[in-house]
Amino acid sequence: MNESAESSRLKSIVEMLKINTSASIAEIAEACRVSQMTIRRDLQKLVEAGQVIRIPGGARIEHWRGAERSFFERLQKMAHAKRSIGTAASALVKDGESVVLDSGTTTLYVARELRARKNVVVFTFSLSVLEELTSAENIRVELTGGVYRSSSHDLIGHAVAKSLTSIYADTVIFGAAAVSLSRGVMVHDPDAQHELLQAGKRKVLVVDSSKIGTEATYRLCGIEDCDLILTDKGISNDDLARLRRMTEVQVADLR
Numbered sequence: 611m612n613e614s615a616e617s618s619r620l621k622s623i624v625e626m627l628k629i630n631t632s633a634s635i636a637e638i639a640e641a642c643r644v645s646q647m648t649i650r651r652d653l654q655k656l657v658e659a660g661q662v663i664r665i666p667g668g669a670r671i672e673h674w675r676g677a678e679r680s681f682f683e684r685l686q687k688m689a690h691a692k693r694s695i696g697t698a699a700s701a702l703v704k705d706g707e708s709v710v711l712d713s714g715t716t717t718l719y720v721a722r723e724l725r726a727r728k729n730v731v732v733f734t735f736s737l738s739v740l741e742e743l744t745s746a747e748n749i750r751v752e753l754t755g756g757v758y759r760s761s762s763h764d765l766i767g768h769a770v771a772k773s774l775t776s777i778y779a780d781t782v783i784f785g786a787a788a789v790s791l792s793r794g795v796m797v798h799d800p801d802a803q804h805e806l807l808q809a810g811k812r813k814v815l816v817v818d819s820s821k822i823g824t825e826a827t828y829r830l831c832g833i834e835d836c837d838l839i840l841t842d843k844g845i846s847n848d849d850l851a852r853l854r855r856m857t858e859v860q861v862a863d864l865r
Contacts, residue, residue: 619642620655622642623669626638628671632665632670635668635669657669666741691818692715692716692719695716695816695817695840696716696718696722697723698863699783700726702781705728705730708733708779708780709783710734712803713734717736722742724746725746727749731752731779733774733809734754735754735774736765753765754770755770770803774809777809778809779811783814784816785815785817787824788825789817789833791822791849791853794831794833796825796826796828796829796830798826798828807830812837818841819842836857838859840862842861
């Protein structure tokens, strides 16, 4: 592939979206005189770089403001570790299974890796997960009800809880702000969905090593309530040993 041509095309796509705010894949492909498949790959690179947001059938320019910027910054923090955790977590989901995906940056990396699965049903209240999986033809995404929250690009409220109580998937994959070895799995979000933990047979916590041994504002659940904790190689040997006395822990290989 001609890297200079690709670089030029990526810049052109960003400029096009800056002018029009949004555009369909077909419109971008026609403007760039390349295939729609090429544009899909280009948009994926721009999404990962934080320059655009995928929307059904196309993309829009990213305008990070205030709390929205905070979500992007969290997405980039420990990105290498989160990508590895996402790969390991997606491997737990087999073709034909169902999975509930939490709202958060690490679970978004899981969604990206799930794109290759077939006949998988994903339940979520994350608009970021929905956008990530929109073009994945073999995955059906079911979005809960709820009220939109821009800071995390997700849905919150009683409608989310009600939807989750009607679901019993094969696996629930969720994140956390902290894992305290004395207080358990913790979050900063007062609207965290506790019903999430009852929405599947197997509960898998995905959390990068920077959060282990720290504390947050609210307790979500006990460490022993997790069937599996997936983290990265940055975890200390002492913390790993202590966690493994409470539940199963898998350390993802950094790629």
